[in-house]
Amino acid sequence: FRDTDSDNDGVSDGSEGASDCDNDGIPDYLDTDACIPPIPSGFSPNGDGVNDYFVIPGLEDPTAYPNNSLLIFNRWGNKVYELKPYDNTWGGQTNVKGVFGGEEFLPTGTYFYVFDLGIGTTPITGYIHLKR
Structure with missing residues (x-):
């Protein structure tokens, strides 16, 4: 389940550890900026x-x-x-x-x-x- 947040930190388990080079809260693999x-x-x-x-x-x-x-x-x-x-x-x-x-x-x-x-x-x- 990609939208599960098992540690309740506001970041889904599927996005944990994902890079976010512009720190906009959108992981790089989803970010178009x-x-x-x-x-x-x-x-x-x-x-x-x-x-x-x-x-x-x-x-x-x-x-x-x-x-x-x-x-x-x-x-x-x-x-x-x-x-x-x-x-x-x-x-x-x-x-x-x-x-x-x-x-x-x-x-x-x-x-x-x-x-x-x-x-x-x-x-x-x-x-x-x-x-x-």
């Missing part, structure tokens, strides 16, 4: 081992959003970084030719991102503060 990972607002790629990479939670599992992509732009709108699929490895460097010669570390500042989950939803946009 995409789970949008929370995007951090800053990171500090300074080599101290703490927040050295721009980490988007949920991308640890490469099968979660295999077609995702990340674009990073500077304040003038120039693309300074892109990766598809993004795998939480951006350490504040550019990988776009013609920007600081390519493969250079970007200076402290505010950058803008376009993160596409690759599942047909509207890309997530925002800004990130990079502090060296």
Whole structure:
């Protein structure tokens, strides 16, 4: 009986232990909403081992959003970084030719991102503060 709640916690036995990535009370296997990972607002790629990479939670599992992509732009709108699929490895460097010669570390500042989950939803946009 999937609707039985034998421990009276308000969650049916059929849904006990089921993942609910957006915490809306609907188990993922029934939920039609995409789970949008929370995007951090800053990171500090300074080599101290703490927040050295721009980490988007949920991308640890490469099968979660295999077609995702990340674009990073500077304040003038120039693309300074892109990766598809993004795998939480951006350490504040550019990988776009013609920007600081390519493969250079970007200076402290505010950058803008376009993160596409690759599942047909509207890309997530925002800004990130990079502090060296």
